[in-house]
Amino acid sequence: MLSRARLPVPPLRRERRHLKGASSIIAHSLSVFNAPLARWAPRGERSPVGKPWFYPAARRPAQEWSRAFAWESRTGGTAPVGRIQKVAPLAIFVTLALLLGSGAGPARAAQVEIVINLPAFTLYLYEDGVVTRAYPIGIGSTVNPSQLGTTEIINEVHHPTYYPPDWYRKGLEPIPPGPDNPVGTRWLGLGFKGYGIHGTNQPWTIGTAASAGCIRMYNHDVEELAERVGVGTPVTFVYETIETWLDPLTHRAQIKVYRDVYRQGTNRVDRALAKLERIGVREGVDREFLEALLEEAAGAPRAVPYSVPLFVDGRRMDFHAVDFGGRVLVPLDGLARTFSLPVERAGGEGKERPGEAAVGGRLVPNSFYVGSRAYAPVEDAAYAFGVMAQVSGDGVRLESVRLVAGAAELAGVRAFVYGNWLLLPVQELGRRFGVEVGWDPSLRTVTVRGRPAFGVTLIDGKAYLPHDRVEPVLGIRVRWAHGQKEAAVELLR
Structure with missing residues (x-):
């Protein structure tokens, strides 16, 4: 756009310097007596730079100079100071003596x-x-x-x-x-x-x-x-898209990623890890979360993410929880694959809180996206997937509640922990125990033996009832207390 400007360059362009303190007063005093450094402005001349021009005496233009000093005003014009009167040599001498003899040297200019x-x-x-x-x-x-x-x-x-x-x-x-x-x-x-x-x-x-x-x-x-x-x-x-440093107070590693504006391929994990290594961070960085930060390129400081082992039902996962600035987060995408549930952005027309994620149609509290990947604190992720959570020194453990009928586990029938309640799938339990369960689309609820059962919760399109309502609706007793990893299920005759 309009940026390469051809600008008027004054003749005999020389570097302009600001004289401060005693130096400026000395220069002004010398200029009164036509010292060879100072050039006077010709009548009517506009200064393109805003300060007097300085030339060797031999290179002064041959025009007739006025004795009216000129400078550029803030609006770009020139304004005369007025006729300069001759100053008594004694006054000049006394002024210079006071300035030079005061013991105050010129201030050092910063580099x-x-x-x-x-x-x-x-x-x-x-x-x-x-x-x-x-x-x-x-x-x-x-x-x-x-x-x-x-x-x-x-x-x-x-x-x-x-x-x-x-x-x-x-x-x-x-x-x-x-x-x-x-x-x-x-x-x-x-x-x-x-x-x-x-x-x-x-x-x-x-x-x-x-x-x-x-x-x-x-x-x-x-x-x-x-x-x-x-x-x-x-x-x-x-052109630097990745900045890393240690916080001077907490000594925690920080990272800031900018957009790769000119598409130079600079936002890569290997470059980020190399930069972190230069500040002493050599192990434990979570690569997946780091990739998400590079994709996000928010241009804002972020804590460096560290991997935390993650176990689901006693099995160590091939993905990790993340220590992110002191908060332990769980990747919702990885858990969604494990529990066969969909994850999607909660945003969209008519939806609130567009920065959060939804699992199985339910909003995950305090969830957020980094790039295209969704994360949530451990307790909120556990709520979303209906499991119990425990964080300890050896990692994060998520446990499902097993449903047991007699001595056999009800494989494929999954319950959701929901606060102090255990939500059970109505239609799947009905099929297992021979109870007639249907669906009324007009009421958007299940029917049991032809009668609607209200109070159901829909998760990924399936109807769930709290464990204390399963018995009066289905005639199936469920014995479970909060914190237990098993729930006993039996059909009442």
Whole structure:
């Protein structure tokens, strides 16, 4: 988009530096006596940069200079200070003596550099090796990506005029400073030809890949940045989608993943593990959850996930529970395969809480998706799958309740633990014990011997009744107490 701007470059371009403290007063005092460094502004000349130009005396232009000093105002124009009067040499001498003899040396300028991480859509300002500012930015599109590498700021223009590419040949008009100017209120030209860091009149593009390669900033941000950098400031462009670090207080490993904007294939598990290894994390990382974080690419800090052994009915699973920032989570997809139940997003038109998952048509409390994978805390996952849960030092154990008739287990008939109740499948029990059970679609409930049985719970399309209601409805007695792993079932004659 409108980002490669051809900007007017003043003649004899020289680096502009801000003089502070005593240095600026000395320079001003010397300029009164036509010291060879200072150039006066000609009458009517507009300053394109905003500060006096400094030239060796031999290279001054031959125009007639006025004695009226000029500077660029905040609106981009020039304003005269007024005629400078001769100052008594004694006054100058006393001023210089006081300044130079005060013992206060010039303040040391910070070492300033800019680092731009393109996938993070962030410009970092470093001062003496420490990040002091982080600005949101817009970057080059996938068609015109921003360049990588190191360059520097080569010029700075306040309230620039924008020259569209091939404007003269195409008969286009330059766009003057103002709200219609695509490069906003500041231009920091870079050593990459035609590229710069600039403001914008399209602030909604910040945080997107929409430019022709330049770096866009909010106008107020680029104005602040321009006050803190200058010509010669190094600028480094990097493409890093995975960041890892140790929290300075808790010493826990953290990870942040950005979208692979330019599709460079950087969000891979092996790269993430290599970066974690550099900060001392070498074992125990849960690869499946890490893959989900890489797929999610949320651009926000996340705890590093660690694997926790998972057992279902005494059998160790080939997938794991996860310690995620101190919470133990269970992957719902893996459990769904184990218990032959469907998992789906709870979102959709007319549905609440779209970030959660549903198992067998029932919402799983506190569940959430990481990428395309659903997770839930252990207790909530146990509720969703109707099992009992125990977390100990050797892992997570999930136990189903077995149904036993006499000495034989009712294989294939699965009960659901639901708080202090045990839910049993009405139709399957009826078939096992010869009880006539049907379904009334108009009432959406089961019928037993032709009579509707209300109070059923539907799980994956099947009707379930609490164990204390099975006897009056089906004539089948169920003996079970909360926490028990077996329930005795018998038909009453």
